[in-house]
Amino acid sequence: MPATKTSTSTPSPPPPSSAAKNIDGKLAKLGLRTDMDRVLHLPMRYEDETEVVTIREACLRGGHVSQVEGVVVKNEISYKPRRQLLVSIADETSDIQLRFMNFYGSQVKQLAEGTRVRARAEVRHGFLGAEMVHPNYKVINEGAPLPTSLTPVYPSGEGLSQTVLRRVIADAMKRVDWQDTVPQAVRTRLNLAEFQPAVRLLHYPPPDVDTHALVERSHPAWTRVKFDELLAQQLSLKSAQQARREKGAPVLAAVGSLSRDFLAALPFKLTRAQARVVDEIRADLGEGYPMQRLLQGDVGSGKTVVAALAAAQAIDSGYQAALMAPTEILAEQHFRKIAAWMEPLGVKVAWLTGSLKKKDKVAASELVESGAANLVIGTHALIQNTVQFAKLGLVLVDEQHRFGVGQRLTLRNKGSDGLVPHQLMMSATPIPRTLAMTYYADLEVSVIDELPPGRTPIVTRAIDQNRRDEVIERVHAAAQEGRQVYWVCPLIEESEALQLQTATDTYETLAASLPDLVVGLVHGRMKPAEKQVIMDAFTAGEVHVLVATTVIEVGVDVPNASLMVIEHAERFGLSQLHQLRGRVGRGSAASVCLLLYQSPLGPVAKQRLMTMRETTDGFEIARRDLEIRGPGEFLGARQSGEAMLRFANLETDGWIVDQARDVAAWLLGSDRPEAEAIVEAHLARWLGGREEFLKV
Structure with a gap:
């Protein structure tokens, strides 16, 4: 009879309990799926539990937050003026009342007479003497050691207590790979703290830390975290830009008769700023990789005529152009103005919106699909599956921040022959420099910084x-x-x-x-x-x-x-x-x-x-708007909530953005073999599965 083979494999770990799965689900709602996600879930504030004062001293400090320790000498539920739990604790100097308006039956048992308790809260002097209302407290044994660092308080979610978060984060810190993803030469040149000590300090700051710098997020540990976050964003966006340049796009180099006739027929002359921007766009359209340009201009600066000239170049080169606007009123305004300019020059401009009757939609779609329409203007209707282009070369998106990423991608994906159409996005909401550098690092940016003559203030x-x-x-x-x-x-x-x-x-x-x-x-x-x-x-x-x-x-x-x-x-x-x-x-x-x-x-x-x-300066208004409400609303649906900056503040940390941008350019431009591994490791640490969203 053959001998039984003994297995030497490591036994599988037991499956997670239902309670652990429940906690993991709640953590996932906060975006904390991996150990590194949890390690980078940094405190929003701290509590100082490193010191205990006598009850007498705490009472003399009235109005300040203090931590005291004592033994429960009285525990009762009062019903006047409302149901509440009153617990008195005493030490050798005095006594103080802990008052809980909302409490559980388990708390009544937990705080039984004779129990030793540490309580921390603001001391108030009420009708019945000194008290703490809803203090943070712990039941302890006599002589229990005090914490040696400040106690972190984390952003939380439903069903996640601070105790659970602290335990989960502490466990994750034992498992993560702490290898520094920023090269030593960069850390030395920019005087950056090392990654592991910086993150550990933010989770467990020592009592002698500069509390003001910690709260204001100006401490060197915060600077390191902000730099890493901004570097990840710059690397991701710049990598996406490089990847796009490897894709093929139609070469729209012809500035032919339509472009010349269009300029000649205009009843006004382009401003210097408009002419400069037109030259920038023309150069991009002549390349064999997709243009991805943001055209900024204040209200009334003349973005529409620049967009029309870009469309004319696409048509001169034998391709179609599409202009998508977020509302029918805006789309129709563009249609009326551009059609009045172009149709006398022999250009067929199609009109396509959701409110058209079915037969009119079908007729417009046929014009687009057959190539009879050189230019189509409309709303979200342009991205519907029923709309196919014969030869789309240029996509124009007005008020781009009012469209979702997916909507803009759908239109861009309607190119033919495996080529990606060029894309020009327009915005009359000027984007402050720091915001543009951070969230639009993957785009070329053109600015019309001059109003046409004759405009009255x-x-x-x-x-x-x-x-x-x-x-x-x-x-x-x-x-x-x-x-x-x-x-x-x-x-x-x-x-x-x-x-x-x-x-x-x-x-x-x-x-x-x-x-x-x-x-x-x-x-x-x-x-x-x-x-x-x-x-x-x-x-x-x-x-x-x-x-x-x-x-x-x-x-x-x-x-x-x-x-x-x-x-x-x-x-x-x-x-x-x-x-x-x-x-x-x-x-x-x-x-x-x-x-x-x-x-x-x-x-x-x-x-x-x-x-x-x-x-009335749109750029100054945008700068102040950023101060008041932060970057979120400037970006529209470009970023997901997860991709927004969590730690860096664009109003105060612009200097770190500059540093991160330069280091990203250096890493991506380096031909050293280790540079690619550094970029991959840094993006994996900071963006994980969220990186793909930035690439659109």
């Missing part, structure tokens, strides 16, 4: 709602002088929660107050055809006052409109206020923007209105 005033009647009189006077007026409201229908004046109510009020004027109304719930009738009448001068929601935020161009009233201006963001204001000041008449606000104003609203009064 806009005077901005903030006016309390109580002076509404005066504003209506001013509207009447402006209309009698032959000028037109926008009156913008933030909501369409009544909301009791916000109690805002609505567009429909305002329309009725103004129509009644100004019987000799024609008052129109447009809002987002009207059918496109209805909206267009009103907009056409306003453009033709037949409507004196246009009451509107923010559907007129971008793209509307009526030079005769020189007065704008923005209702409840305190409810709008800075960028939106600036966009709205840009609808006036487009003609030769002096223009005014009146910001009607409801008192009292909060501090953020005050800042916004003050900024609007002080400047």
